Amino acid sequence: MPEPKNNGFEPNIIAFLCRWCSYAGADLAGVSRMTYPSNIIPIRVNCSGRVDAEMIIRAFEKGADGVLIGGCHPGDCHYVNGNYKTRRRVLLLKRALEQVGIDPKRLHLEWISLTERIKQLGPSPVKIDPANRCYQPK
């Protein structure tokens, strides 16, 4: 059997999450007692546009193996165009990271819109039965 390439390596991932979309999702996961990997450290920001180059570089300097920025979908930013600024910033920063020997794939920008995703999925297949205070399939 081949040895795993990472020898049990567990990465430290800093996730800068917009409070309006991705952080709300992570928070909801916690409230719902869902789990996500403990090696992801979420940091709430008011908008992905708030995440500047210095914050990302500092995360790598302090030992992050990867940095995730979660923001609202283009057109959904609560501060009009913060996510567009983030997209441009991340493109430039990826080039800069490559120049200093950091694989640009370690920096990831993700648009997260729970509303759009749920619209595509449709109504939830479960509902809470108020009499029994438990989930019931619809």
Ligand code: FES
């Ligand atoms: S408010 Fe979410 S990315 Fe701007």
